Amino acid sequence: MTTQGRLPRAAAPQEVAPQIQRAGMLDRVEERLRGLLNDEHRRWRTADTRGAGLIESLAELVAVGVDRVRPVIVLTGYLAAGGDPEAPEPVDAAAALELLDTCTLIRSDVRDNAALRRGIPTLHVSRAAEHERNGWAGEARRFGESTATLAGDLALALADRLTARLPAPAWHIWHELRLERTVGTYAHEAMTAEYLDDPWPGRCISGCDRGCTAGWYALRHPLRLGAALADRPDLDAAYDAYARHLHAAWRLRGFLDGGPEYDWDAELLREILLEREERGIAERLIRELVDRASRTAATTALATGWCEELTAFAARMAAEHG
Structure with a gap:
């Protein structure tokens, strides 16, 4: 009687290192932020080109935020608690925290009259300069500060949309x-x-x-x-x-x-x-x-x-x- 060789025993699945788990979720946070802002920009570019400009300003500031401190912390708390790395809710929550942080920074820059944020001109400064270059009516400084306030409102509205469910x-x-x-x-x-x-x-x-x-x-x-x-x-x-x-x-x-x-x-x-x-x-x-x-x-x-x-x-x- 011939004996059939045993099939090799399947190796136990290796635990994914915490840093790799978190990095994978952070990549999805980036995609979520980029997709959300791109969708809004496409929608407003057709409906109101001036409105699209406000979204461009917010998207530019979000894009240069390399640290993502708040998303890192919320995902750390989630994964350490045994959360599913494939779930969508923590990605939405992390993206919402980044938008909230961006709103806070925009408004802090206005209060402090800061010139630079994350290596680029602050939003209120760049919009005031745009006003001045074009010779628009009113005061350039007030236009820049008002635009920055509205960009902060926009960031909050999008953050609340992400957390609604x-x-x-x-x-x-x-x-x-x-x-x-x-x-x-x-x-x-x-x-x-x-x-x-x-x-x-x-x-x-x-x-x-x-x-x-x-x-x-x-x-x-x-x-x-x-x-x-x-x-x-x-x-x-x-x-x-x-x-x-x-x-x-x-x-x-x-x-x-x-x-x-x-x-x-x-x-x-x-x-x-x-x-x-x-x-x-x-x-x-x-x-x-x-x-x-x-x-x-x-x-x-x-x-x-x-x-x-x-x-x-x-x-x-x-x-x-x-």
Whole structure:
């Protein structure tokens, strides 16, 4: 009797590395943003060529946004929670966060009268220059600022369209994020106007509250949104703790290194407060905060490989920049 050779045993499918999973979803976010803006441009180019110009301005600014910080964070929260990489909802949510971020930047540029954003002229500056070149009626500066405000409105309208069909728990977090970002930005501007804004990130180190736009909007809400999209409400407390520790480390690093939010008053405060010994204490505090964030990740039930990725992410966020 002849014996039939056994078929080779199928290899177990390899787990896709977290970075590759996220990169694949980020590619889909790019496609979603590009497709959404292209569709709107085609629609308005036929209906109203002037309206199409506003969409062109927004699309140009979105296209040069290479970091995609908010999409990275929401997709990290989603995939770490075990979410399906092929699902469309987290891609829509990540694209919506990028549009919200773009709106925030446009309006911040108007308030600060900034000339450049992401290596190109800010929207209000370029539109004011267009007004002046063409000799149009009215004041060029006001036209530029009004156009920038409308571009921000357009970005918000498109972001809300993308999130309209999110599951109810995720949509509520999105709505909360939108409101707190707006109110928190006003509170920050009011404190600055009243000479009450303190560049030392003491509030962040002791624990961000609801008025901290950077901590809640930049890290906590996107992580929670990702968990909600993956149907993991049990991760709320862990993501909250991780975000608070990491955000404090990131803000302290920004203060020490003189990031874009830390202008001359922060530089003066650094010169007054931070001798070599004090800077060493601050560096140790950063390491301690990163360790706390890492311990939180290590003791949380996350998808394979994502505890390590959240630990590495924390280290990158708080790393010293030379």
